[in-house]
Every structure is written in structure tokens, then in C-alpha cells.
Amino acid sequence: xxxxxxxxxxxxxxxxxxxxxxxxxxxxxxxxxxxxxxxxxxxxxxxxxxxxxxxxxxxxxxxxxxxxxxxxxxxxxxxxxxxxxxxxxxxxxxxxxxxxxxxxxxxxxxxxxxxxxxxxxxxxxxxxxxxxxxxxxxxxxxxxxxxxxxxxxxxxxxxxxxxxxxxxxxxxxxxxxxxxxxxxxxxxxxxxxxxxxxxxxxxxxxxxxxxxxxxxxxxxxxxxxxxxxxxxxxxxxxxxxxxxxxxxxxxxxxxxxxxxxxxxxxxxxxxxxxxxxxxxxxxxxxxxxxxxxxxxxxxxxxxxxxxxxxxxxxxxxxxxxxxxxxxxxxxxxxxxxxxxxxxxxxxxxxxxxxxxxxxxxxxxxxxxxxxxxxxxxxxxxxxxxxxxxxxxxxxxxx
Amino acid sequence: xxxxxxxxxxxxxxxxxxxxxxxxxxxxxxxxxxxxxxxxxxxxxxxxxxxxxxxxxxxxxxxxxxxxxxxxxxxxxxxxxxxxxxxxxxxxxxxxxxxxxxxxxxxxxxxxxxxxxxxxxxxxxxxxxxxxx
Numbered sequence: 001x002x003x004x005x006x007x008x009x010x011x012x013x014x015x016x017x018x019x020x021x022x023x024x025x026x027x028x029x030x031x032x033x034x035x036x037x038x039x040x041x042x043x044x045x046x047x048x049x050x051x052x053x054x055x056x057x058x059x060x061x062x063x064x065x066x067x068x069x070x071x072x073x074x075x076x077x078x079x080x081x082x083x084x085x086x087x088x089x090x091x092x093x094x095x096x097x098x099x100x101x102x103x104x105x106x107x108x109x110x111x112x113x114x115x116x117x118x119x120x121x122x123x124x125x126x127x128x129x130x131x132x133x134x135x136x137x138x139x140x141x142x143x144x145x146x147x148x149x150x151x152x153x154x155x156x157x158x159x160x161x162x163x164x165x166x167x168x169x170x171x172x173x174x175x176x177x178x179x180x181x182x183x184x185x186x187x188x189x190x191x192x193x194x195x196x197x198x199x200x201x202x203x204x205x206x207x208x209x210x211x212x213x214x215x216x217x218x219x220x221x222x223x224x225x226x227x228x229x230x231x232x233x234x235x236x237x238x239x240x241x242x243x244x245x246x247x248x249x250x251x252x253x254x255x256x257x258x259x260x261x262x263x264x265x266x267x268x269x270x271x272x273x274x275x276x277x278x279x280x281x282x283x284x285x286x287x288x289x290x291x292x293x294x295x296x297x298x299x300x301x302x303x304x305x306x307x308x309x310x311x312x313x314x315x316x317x318x319x320x321x322x323x324x325x326x327x328x329x330x331x332x333x334x335x336x337x338x339x340x341x342x343x344x345x346x347x348x349x350x351x352x353x354x355x356x357x358x359x360x361x362x363x364x365x366x367x368x369x370x371x372x373x374x375x376x377x378x379x380x381x382x383x384x385x386x387x388x389x390x391x392x393x394x395x396x397x398x
Numbered sequence: 399x400x401x402x403x404x405x406x407x408x409x410x411x412x413x414x415x416x417x418x419x420x421x422x423x424x425x426x427x428x429x430x431x432x433x434x435x436x437x438x439x440x441x442x443x444x445x446x447x448x449x450x451x452x453x454x455x456x457x458x459x460x461x462x463x464x465x466x467x468x469x470x471x472x473x474x475x476x477x478x479x480x481x482x483x484x485x486x487x488x489x490x491x492x493x494x495x496x497x498x499x500x501x502x503x504x505x506x507x508x509x510x511x512x513x514x515x516x517x518x519x520x521x522x523x524x525x526x527x528x529x530x531x
Contacts, residue, residue, distance in 0.1 A: 385416065387454065
């Protein structure tokens with residue numbers, strides 16, 4: 001009975017993982033499945049109609065980022081964009097040194113590791129307790145053979161926003177290209193490639209109410225790059241493969257919506273995010289907010305609950321209709337605490353109890369209050385059954 | 399939810415969770431790879447587990463496995479507790495996904511530890527610190 005009532009309420013707080021496609025985006029995409037189906041590379045009218053749609057989308061994307069249309073390359077996802085950005089820079093030079101951080105997305109970290117196996121050198125810079133990279137560390141890591149710097153704009157797990165403009169100024173001063181993984185910030189907070197000194201920027205559609213399977217890489221004119229996907233002469237010979245026309249149109253439509261809503265939405269989400277943490281902090285002892293307090297994504301709150309494993313909290317919330325993600329991942333009996341939290345110096349036993357809440361357009365104050373009301377007894381009960389480590393709240397019987 | 403109704407029920411409403419004062423035996427097991435830890439405490443009467451309580455730290459299935467083991471072992475002889483296998487625990491839970499079967503293993507081994515601790519105490523030897531498996 002209790003579960004039946006709870007399941008009638010569903011609260012999605014996993015927007016950093018993915019978002020629902022906005023109805024305006026769906027409407028914009030629909031003609032490109034049936035009416036406009038030509039191959040953009042075809043010269044006939046069917047192809048030209050598709051080409052026009054892509055050109056139009058490209059111009060809107062460029063305007064949104066402060067770049068030029070020929071600097072936008074469409075890809076299949078944020079992972080491809082990151083691979084393209086980092087490998088494209090490195091392979092164009094053949095050898096040398098890359099600077100990145102320890103808390104990048106795996107799409108950058110694993111790409112850097114692959115480059116190391118090919119003889120490149122990589123510096124993985126540390127972050128501070130809030131997950132922030134020190135621009136001075138970037139400066140100190142520069143070598144004569146440094147071929148590029150790759151840093152994320154904001155971290156998906158904790159939401160900390162990096163000082164990209166400061167790093168961009170350093171990169172400029174030393175003539176080193178800067179790649180920025182902006183998948184978590186694009187369409188959420190302002191991004192301006194010129195003002196921030198960015199040469200390459202990864203962005204994606206499905207984090208901002210666009211479709212999955214479409215993304216892009218901004219490539220500043222004059223940046224020495226090679227393709228990593230070969231075939232036809234699409235995307236000005238930079239990325240082979242027939243364009244995902246409906247997806248690209250959807251991505252541009254999503255950006256249009258974000259242009260209108262982004263600033264007000266950021267303010268609203270930051271208020272709800274703080275309401276969530278205030279609620280948890282006042283109701284659940286031994287909880288801690290991770291990441292930067294101020295320079296943080298508006299909708300992201302990463303909270304650790306001591307003495308409890310995050311996966312059990314995620315399950316408890318899931319059974320009450322609430323979707324969040326766990327900071328630790330248990331795969332086939334191996335639990336890995338989040339490498340991001342570990343890099344931030346958070347003790348492993350705390351990191352094991354990390355839960356990420358990521359808010360979005362649909363999130364209401366009532367949702368937040370429901371989550372706070374729900375999580376308090378879940379954590380209390382789990383702690384009651386938790387061995388030794390749990391003196392907290394152990395005054396209530398089972 | 400990817401878990402059986404029994405797993406969900408025991409996770410949401412764990413039976414016999416908590417500490418036991420003056421237990422006749424205790425045992426615990428920790429999975430070194432994933433850090434899941436379960437501890438059992440037994441009250442023994444006439445050679446049988448009259449009362450079983452547990453504490454656990456781990457994922458949902460680990461909590462459910464400890465809870466279900468506390469139920470299925472109550473009333474059984476101590477020797478019988480040594481026969482409780484991970485397979486029996488999985489069956490009692492209505493099944494577990496392959497990547498969560500360690501939850502049953504941790505619970506069974508912790509129970510064996512408690513049973514061995516009792517036997518050692520009864521036979522007047524110092525116990526192996528309750529570490530089973």
C-alpha cells in the first residue's frame with residue numbers, strides 16, 4: 001500500500017545523465033523523418049532541402065557559442081566530440097604532451113590513456129577539495145612540446161565549474177590549443193568561445209532536452225586538426241558520415257529553447273538545488289555537500305551520507321519513484337568509489353555514500369520537499385542496520 | 399526494479415536488524431572487493447538459534463540477504479546453520495541478478511562465522527574472532 005501510493009509520484013533528478021526531449025524539439029524534428037528525407041550530400045532538391053536545414057542549424061549553433069558556422073562540426077555524441085577534440089589535436093602533431101585533469105569524463109581520460117599507449121605524454125592535474133583545477137598548475141605543467149590542454153567546463157558528478165577563461169588566457173599566451181568538454185554546461189550556463197579563449201569545444205544535445213545521438217565539436221578556424229573518422233567529404237572533410245539531419249535540427253531547436261530559458265531556469269534551479277541541500281542538511285545528520293559552493297552547475301547537488309552505501313539509497317529512492325544516481329558503482333561485486341570524489345580528497349568511506357541529484361525543467365519545489373521527506377527515513381533505517389559505524393540516529397527502533 | 403519482490407520487501411522492511419546484547423555468538427564477513435559487510439549475532443537455546451540479529455553495510459541485495467538469512471536460520475540447529483549455502487539464500491530471495499550474487503555469499507559466510515563462533519565457545523576454545531569463510 002505504502003509503495004503503491006509512492007509509485008504514483010515520480011521525480012526525475014538525473015538530468016545530468018539525460019533529459020526528455022522538449023516538445024518544441026520533437027515538433028521541429030518530425031518533418032525530417034518523413035517529408036525531408038534526402039541525403040544532404042545529394043545535389044537534387046531533396047538533398048538541398050536537407051542541406052539547407054543543416055546549414056541553418058549550424059548557423060544557429062555558431063551564434064549560440066559565439067563562433068562562426070564553418071567552425072561547427074556535428075558528431076554522434078559527446079564521447080565522439082571529446083575523442084575528436086583530443087585525438088584530432090594530438091594526431092595532427094604526431095607526438096608531444098597533453099595537459100588534462102584527473103576528474104575529466106572518461107571520454108577524455110580514456111582517450112588520453114590511449115594516446116599514452118601511442119607514445120604521447122599526458123599530465124593529469126589534481127583538483128582541490130571542491131573539484132577545482134588551479135590555473136597555475138596548468139601554467140606549471142606546460143612543456144615546450146605541449147600540444148594541447150583539455151579541461152571540462154563543469155564536472156558532471158559534483159557540478160564544479162572550472163576557471164576556463166583563466167586557463168584559456170594561459171593557453172593563448174603560450175600558443176597552446178585549448179579543448180573544453182562543455183557537455184554539462186552547454187545550454188545551462190553561458191559559454192562564449194572567444195571570451196573564454198576556447199579553440200575546441202564539445203557540446204551535446206540530450207543533456208539540454210534535445211535528442212540523443214547528436215552533438216558537436218566547435219573547431220576554431222586555423223586549429224591544426226586531423227579527422228578521426230574517415231570516409232566521405234562531409235562536414236568540410238572533418239567528420240565523414242551522412243549527417244543525422246533530424247538530430248541536428250533537433251539540437252538547434254533545443255538550443256533555441258535554451259536561449260530563451262537558460263538564465264531564468266538557471267536561477268530557478270539554483271534555488272531548488274539549495275532548497276534540497278538545506279532540507280537534507282537540516283534533516284539528515286552526517287551528510288555533506290560535495291563540490292564548489294558557488295561556482296557550481298545550477299541544478300547539481302552531490303551529497304554523501306555517511307555509514308550508508310549509495311546504491312542502497314538509490315534503490316530506496318527508486319522504490320519511492322525518485323530517480324537519482326549513485327556516486328559509487330558496483331559492478332559484478334567490485335565497488336569503485338567515484339574517481340572524481342577520490343581526486344577531491346574525499347575519504348573513500350564517505351565517497352561510498354555519495355548520491356548525485358541533478359535537477360531540470362520539470363523539477364518543482366514540491367518534488368524537492370518530497371525527496372527530502374523520503375530520503376530522511378531511508379537513510380535513518382539504513383544506518384540502523386549498518387554495523388558499528390552507525391551510532392547516528394540509532395535511537396529509533398526498527 | 400531489477401530485484402524480486404522478496405528482495406524489495408526485505409530491503410524495505412528488514413527483519414531482525416540491529417544489535418543484540420549478550421549474544422551467545424557473533425560472526426561477520428566482509429567482501430574485500432566490494433566492501434559489503436554483514437554481521438550476525440545469535441542467541442542459542444537448546445542447540446538452536448532462538449534469536450538472530452544482523453547488521454550490514456552494502457547495497458540493497460546485501461541488506462535483503464542478511465534479513466532473509468536471519469529469518470531462515472531462526473529455530474535451526476547450529477550445525478544446520480553451517481549448511482546454509484549461498485544458493486539457499488538466493489533461492490529464499492526469489493533469485494538475484496548474477497552481478498549481485500555476492501550478497502548471498504556474504505550473508506551465508508557471516509552466518510557460518512557466527513555458528514563456528516558458538517561451537518568454539520561451547521567447546522571451550524577461543525573463537526576465531528568470528529570471521530567466517
